[in-house]
Structure formats: structure tokens, C-alpha cells
Amino acid sequence: MPIELKMPALSPTMEEGTLAKWLVKEGDVVKSGDLLAEIETDKATMEFEAVDEGTISQLVVPAGTEGVKVGAVIALIAGEDEDAAPAKKPAEAAPDAKADAPKADAPKADAAKADAKDADKEAGSAGSPAASLETRNAEQKDEAAAKGSESAPAAPAPAAPAGEGRVKASPLARRLAEQQGLDLASVAGSGPNGRVVKADLANAKPGGAKPAEATSAPAKAEAAPAAAKPAPAASAASPIPHEVSKLSGMRKTIARRLTESKQQVPHIYLTVDIQLDALLKLRGELNSALESRGVKLSVNDLLVKALALSLLEVPACNVQFAGDTLISFTRADISVAVSIPGGLITPVVVDAGTKGIAAIATEIKDLAGRARAGKLQPSEYQGGTASLSNMGMYGIKQFEAVINPPQGMIMAIGAGEKRPYIVDGKLDVATVMSATGSFDHRAIDGADGAQLMAAFKRLVEKPLGMLA
Incomplete structure (x- = not known):
């Protein structure tokens, strides 16, 4: 029996993914550890390794397929004693004329179901069981009229005079007439009591629609949903040169999560100005001392350390909101935002509060490099x-970052620049940056957020405290 390769869950929250690329083809012999495919998750493109030996007998899911559910079979591997020839598709293996006959009628049945479904939606707005029944009868009449129009056309009943009120027509016929610009009052109805159905519109002449002011209120109400729908091809008709790109799984996830964050998380923003001269001096001295070890510290490395220590000092901000519970953490795992082609990813520096600055710098450099190459494991960018x-x-002076749920806060760092600043009670010129903390106000009070910002400012302005 062939071994089934199933779509793996590359993260705890993954429900589906994109099979971006096959690295093997049918007939290839693989062994445990061989790379089989590249799978695009919501945050990265991961390589899928084989865990069994055998021959690839069938690639069930083609490369480029999106929305492949976790656990779905994507390929088959034949063992040593099995036939490695690709499995025949059911239609080829056992053709059956009787079985094929219903399939030939499937498009017609699907079309009929779609028409009935559209009609039910419109009739449902009337809020009456009788209206729903009338709709079903009318659409059955539509189908019967469409099938029998060539052999035995029914004698059309005279259309209801315009002066007698609303023209009788099925919801589907009314909608089609609205789209085609037809006047239903001028169409002879072949349905019950002269009701206009879909088949009656085939020979009607366009251009005879009534003016808007002559249309009755119910007709306007039914036409409103169709008129309110935006034209899907409007962008394609734009005179401005442009191109349309399909969103990647990562970009879709970023859009969904950040929209949820701004809609569901009450953000509170707190900003402080921080003098950087002492930090820049210490960084220069440390880089001179670490040059022989091949380590070069960035300002960002020192800021990650400062934020981690601030969270440990103000544990009320090292929390997550979880419905009717509050999760408090005893260590600070800092997610560092890294821009990559097509999106953003946040690799995590685990327990940054207890690590040395050189270790943090080395780890961030490694994580950022593998993030841009799409080589991060889910455990390296989830959590925090x-x-x-x-x-x-980028020269950005100050900005307000969006919280990455379920985290409770994010620190946004602006550019360090020369500004007039009070130094030792005197006006001077100093290197100053603006830092803005975004806090989830459901879990973190403004006063607690202010304490964290004060601790962060103190550690950056007196950075020797980070080395203790």
C-alpha cells in the first residue's frame, strides 16, 4: 500500500497552505531527510522533508495550488515491493457509460440550482413563506419553459396592463430585465396568471425600460441590491497604467491580523524623547572591544536589551489579554520586526533580559538573515x-506601531537626530530619538505603560545599567 504524504502543519495555527513548488518529480527515489517541496505558510516559505523511503508514484496536488488543507494528501510514495507507476485517475481506471451520463447533465443541474438560489435570495426579502413558494414555482416554470420552448411553446398570456399596478414577474426575470434594460410591461408573460418568467425575455427588445420615476417602490427595492454591487472589472478599465498582483499568503495574513488588531484592540500610545549620546558612546567602545570576535553591535541590539529589562522591571506590561483572563510572563521574549520581500516577519529573541548584548546581536543577525531567505522555523517567529x-x-522621526496580537505592547523607534535639548540644566544640542509605546488598554493601564516608558528611557540614557 503506498505511503500517503500529507500537508504538514508547519505552525500550531496553520490550517491551510500553498504548495509553492515541488522539488521532486514522479519516479524519483527519495529517502528520509530529502527535500520534497516548498510550502508557503502565512509567514514564510518552508521546505518539506521526507520521513520515509521509496519512489514518488504520484504528485496528487500540483505545484502552485493554494488553500491546501492541513492533512490533505499531496503525494504518494511507493515502497520497495510496490509498483511505482502513477496511479490512474478514477475516470481512466474504470470508465462507465452509465456513470458518465449523470455527469453530462451536471452543468445543467448546477445552473438550475444557481438560478433557483438567486431567486430564493430575492424572494426571501419579502419575509413570507408564500412568496418563497411562489418563487420556487416560478423558477420551475422557467426551467420547463426553457426546455420545452423548441418543441411545444406555451401560448403567452397577455401582459398585465400598466395601470393595474405592479407587473407580475419572477424575481429572476425582474433582475434580468433590469440588467438588460427591458420594460416588463411590454413583455408577454407565459407563467401563471400572465407572470413574466425568464424564458419570456428571450424575444423582448431592449431599450424599452420605464423611466426611474415611473417604477413602483417595490421594483426599486428589488433593483437596489443589483445596482449597489461594484463593477468587478473597474480597475482593469482604468486609464492609468497599472498592474494587478495576487496577494501572497503572508500579505493576506498581515492584512487580516492587523485589521483585527486595529478593530478589536484598544490602543493607547505613549511617546518619550530619549538622548542617545551615552548609548552611542558605549556602543563604540563595545564594538572596539568585540572587533576581534567578529561581533558588531547595532543601536537596535542595545534597544532590544533595554526593552527586555524594562519589561522585567515593570511586569504589569509583560502581559497578554486573553478574554476573561490575563497572562503574565516571567521572562521577556522580544519579537524584532524584520522587513522581507513581500511582507514583514518578527523573529523572536528568547529571554533577551538575561542574554548579553553580544549574544543578542549575534542572534538577531542570524534570525534576520534566515528570515529574508525564508528559512525560519515556525518556533523562531511565533510567540514573543x-x-x-x-x-x-529610514529617517522616520516618530511613528505609532500596530500591536501584534495576542501581545500586549510594541515599541516603535524613530531616528536619532541632532536636536536642541536640555543637558544638565542648559540648552544644548544632543542626539535625540523618539520612542512610542503602543499598549493594549484592556490589559495595560496608562500609568503602567508610563512606568515602562520611563524605565526604557532611563536604561537607554544610562546604558551601563544594561551591563550589570
């Missing part, structure tokens, strides 16, 4: 008790 996002290298 708080985040840090630094846009100072």
Missing part, C-alpha cells in the same frame, strides 16, 4: 511577549 519595530534607519 512584546515587539520592537525600528524605522530609524
Whole structure:
């Protein structure tokens, strides 16, 4: 019996993924540890390894397929004593004329179901069981009229005069007439009591629609949903040169999660200005001392350490909101925002509060490099008790970052720049940056957030405290 390769769950929250690329083909012999495919998750493209030996007998899911559910069979591996020839598809293995006959009628049945479904939706707005029954009868009449129009056309009943009120027509016929610009009053109905059905519109001439002011209120109400629908091809008709790109799984996830964050998480923003001169001096001295070890510290490395120590000093901010419970953490795992092609990922520096700055610098460099190469494991970018996002290298003076749920806060770092600043009670020029903390106000009070920002400012302005 062939071995089934199933779509793996590459993260605890993964429900589906994109099979981006097959690295093997049917007939290839594989062994445990061989790379089989590249699978795109919501955060990265991961390589899928074989755990069994054998020959690839069938690639069930083609490369590029999106929305493959976790646990779905994506390939088959034949063992040593099994036939490795690709398995025949059911239609090829056992053709059956009787079985194929119903399939030929499937498109017609599907179309009929779709028409009935559209009609039911419109009739449902009337809120009456009788209206729903009338709709079903009318659509059955539509189908019967469509099938029998060539052989035995029914004698059309005269249309109801316009002066007698609303023209009788099925919801589907009414909608089609609205789209085609037809005047239902001028169409002879072949349905019950002269009711206009879909088949009656085939020979009607367009251009005879009534003016808007002559249309009755119920007709306007039914036409409103169709008129309110935006034209799906509007962007394609734009005179401005453009291109349309399909969203990647990562971009879809970013859009969904950050929309949820701004809609569901009550953000509170607290900003402080921080003098960087002492930090920059210490960084220069440390880099001179660490040069022989091949380690070079960045300002961001020192800020990650400062945030971790601040969270340990103010544990009321090292929390997550979880419905009717509050989760408090005893260590600070800092998620560092890294820009990668097509999105953003946040690799985690675990227990940054107890690590040395050189170790943090080495770890961040490794994580960022593998993040840009799409080589991070899910455990390396999931979790984290708080985040840090630094846009100072782009010259951004100050910004407010969006919290990454379920975390309770994120620190946004602006550029260090020369500004007039009070130094030792005197006006001077100093290197100053603005840092803004975004806090989940459901879990963190403003006063607690202010304490964290004060602790962060003190550690950055007196950085020797981070080395103790």
C-alpha cells in the first residue's frame, strides 16, 4: 500500500497552505531527510522533508495550488515491493457509460440550482413563506419553459396592463430585465396568471425600460441590491497604467491580523524623547572591544536589551489579554520586526533580559538573515511577549506601531537626530530619538505603560545599567 504524504502543519495555527513548488518529480527515489517541496505558510516559505523511503508514484496536488488543507494528501510514495507507476485517475481506471451520463447533465443541474438560489435570495426579502413558494414555482416554470420552448411553446398570456399596478414577474426575470434594460410591461408573460418568467425575455427588445420615476417602490427595492454591487472589472478599465498582483499568503495574513488588531484592540500610545549620546558612546567602545570576535553591535541590539529589562522591571506590561483572563510572563521574549520581500516577519529573541548584548546581536543577525531567505522555523517567529519595530534607519522621526496580537505592547523607534535639548540644566544640542509605546488598554493601564516608558528611557540614557 503506498505511503500517503500529507500537508504538514508547519505552525500550531496553520490550517491551510500553498504548495509553492515541488522539488521532486514522479519516479524519483527519495529517502528520509530529502527535500520534497516548498510550502508557503502565512509567514514564510518552508521546505518539506521526507520521513520515509521509496519512489514518488504520484504528485496528487500540483505545484502552485493554494488553500491546501492541513492533512490533505499531496503525494504518494511507493515502497520497495510496490509498483511505482502513477496511479490512474478514477475516470481512466474504470470508465462507465452509465456513470458518465449523470455527469453530462451536471452543468445543467448546477445552473438550475444557481438560478433557483438567486431567486430564493430575492424572494426571501419579502419575509413570507408564500412568496418563497411562489418563487420556487416560478423558477420551475422557467426551467420547463426553457426546455420545452423548441418543441411545444406555451401560448403567452397577455401582459398585465400598466395601470393595474405592479407587473407580475419572477424575481429572476425582474433582475434580468433590469440588467438588460427591458420594460416588463411590454413583455408577454407565459407563467401563471400572465407572470413574466425568464424564458419570456428571450424575444423582448431592449431599450424599452420605464423611466426611474415611473417604477413602483417595490421594483426599486428589488433593483437596489443589483445596482449597489461594484463593477468587478473597474480597475482593469482604468486609464492609468497599472498592474494587478495576487496577494501572497503572508500579505493576506498581515492584512487580516492587523485589521483585527486595529478593530478589536484598544490602543493607547505613549511617546518619550530619549538622548542617545551615552548609548552611542558605549556602543563604540563595545564594538572596539568585540572587533576581534567578529561581533558588531547595532543601536537596535542595545534597544532590544533595554526593552527586555524594562519589561522585567515593570511586569504589569509583560502581559497578554486573553478574554476573561490575563497572562503574565516571567521572562521577556522580544519579537524584532524584520522587513522581507513581500511582507514583514518578527523573529523572536528568547529571554533577551538575561542574554548579553553580544549574544543578542549575534542572534538577531542570524534570525534576520534566515528570515529574508525564508528559512525560519515556525518556533523562531511565533510567540514573543512584546515587539520592537525600528524605522530609524529610514529617517522616520516618530511613528505609532500596530500591536501584534495576542501581545500586549510594541515599541516603535524613530531616528536619532541632532536636536536642541536640555543637558544638565542648559540648552544644548544632543542626539535625540523618539520612542512610542503602543499598549493594549484592556490589559495595560496608562500609568503602567508610563512606568515602562520611563524605565526604557532611563536604561537607554544610562546604558551601563544594561551591563550589570
